[in-house]
Amino acid sequence: MEKQPKELSLKRSLSSNQMQMIALGGTIGVGLFMGSTATIKWTGPSVLLAYAFAGLILYLVMRALGEMIYINPTTGSFADYATNYIHPLAGFLTMWSNIFQYIVVGISEVLAVSQYMNYWWPHLPGWIASSVALFTLLAANLLSTRAYGTIEFYFALIKVVTIILMIIVGLFVIFLGFGNNWVPLGLSNLWAHHGFFTGGFMGFIFSLSIIVGSYQGIEILGITAGEAAKPQEAIINSVKSIVWRILLFYIGAIFVIVTIFPWDQLASVGSPFVETFSNVGITGAAGIINFVVLTAAMSGANSGIYSSSRMLFKLSSEGKAAKIFKKLSRRQVPSISILAISAGIFIGIILNTVLSMFTTVGANIFVLVYSSSVLPGMVPWFVILLSELIFRRSNQELLTTHPFKMPLYPLSNYFALVSLLAIVVFMFINPDTRISVSIGLLFLLLLTAIFLYQQKKQTTI
Secondary structure, three states, X not given: OOOXXXXXXXXXXXXXXXXXXXXXXXXXXXXXXXXXHHHHHHHHXXXXXXXXXXXXXXHHHHHHHHHHHHHOOOOOHHHHHHHHHHOHHHHHHHHHHHHHHHHHHHHHHHHHHHHHHOXXXXXXXXHHHHHHHHHHHHHHHHHOHHHHHHHHHXXXXXXXXXXXXXXXXXXXXXXXXXXXXXXXXXXXXXXXXXXXXXXXXXXXXXXXXXXXXXXXXXXXXXXXXXXXXXXXXXXXXXXXXXXXXXXXXXXXXXXXXXXXXXXXXXXXXXXXXXXXXXXXXXXXXXXXXXXHHHHHHHHHHHHXXXXXXXXXXXXXXXXXXXXXXXXXXXXXXXXXHHHHXXXXXXXXXXXXXXXXXXXXXXXXXXXXHHHOOHHHHHHHHHHHHHHHHHHHHHOHXXXXXXXXXXXOOXXXXXXXXXXXXXXXXXXXXXXXXXXXXXXXHHHHHHHHHHHHHHHHHHHHO
């Protein structure tokens, strides 16, 4: 295999633990801490099954990705697979969708930081708090990949420890009556308020679109592979453990929430995490959780800058974006790409500030744009599952001794693909997600038109 030129070589300095925490940081965000009531409202306590079902899809996607990365661990690997095994258009859509998704997510997270900072400094202008957060993360990403991995490790660790504590405290409340005069709450809240499936079949399916969106980001493991110290060993360990950790944290936390609090009263509770800790007498619970969600927002933005900058670097390296974006710093990080992504997030901060000065519609527009990233965010999942189907047929000789093959191939691929397609269809049916998924579709169509124009232009030269 031809060795990559030194100037285009990213430094392999991420450990398996850092890769797992990066994936956790990209997947477990503020939605779990502050927005879990949004998923519960569609389907009630049966949201637990919805998280489990989406988790099964997640597991199959990651196993397909792990099988391919084990043989070819490169930065932005799933985009490579899309190009090589499906079509160059698929790779193009994957890379630009990833960049779009994480810029939008990055904007939302740094804006969330300003809201959380208002808890301690209510008169601090939001744009200042957001800008400080952004420039802090920018400095960390420019410093080195190891520095980024270390910061993301501790950001994710704070979230993980908080979730574990909440699950433990919640189980004590439910089964031992801790904080409730030692009278166990029991499990009756799971069915006592209009049943387990409160939203029926449609409510259950509608909730999946939100849940799938909350799981997006785990495929960042396919981007970190190019900077992993021991990629084959790291990817096996990461895929094996990351899915189960995420399922444990999500399902465990949601189980505690819907068991302690009647699902139809959650809208008035505020943050279920704050209430859970407050009910057992932990003073300052609101401040503690506010600090945790602050780090969760920083973590989400941190993962976004890392992921999208590597994709932009890859596009430039392949001649699909300006050459300047493939420039590496002396510390072997794609500095210009990092600056460009950070500039995109900063523009979002400015636009939000300007809109909020003249109208209250800005917030609604922002929520709409954020939701529009869900469909583009599903593109990597589709291409991973499709690519693995062709990859398996094209590399049969390499798979004879492969230690990490996709289970139940190819039925598992078809099951996951059909499930994802059904979720997209129901996003168009659901009036609350119809506009946002349509914006995401228009974005993908625009990218397709740009790709076809570039192809036509190259053939006429």
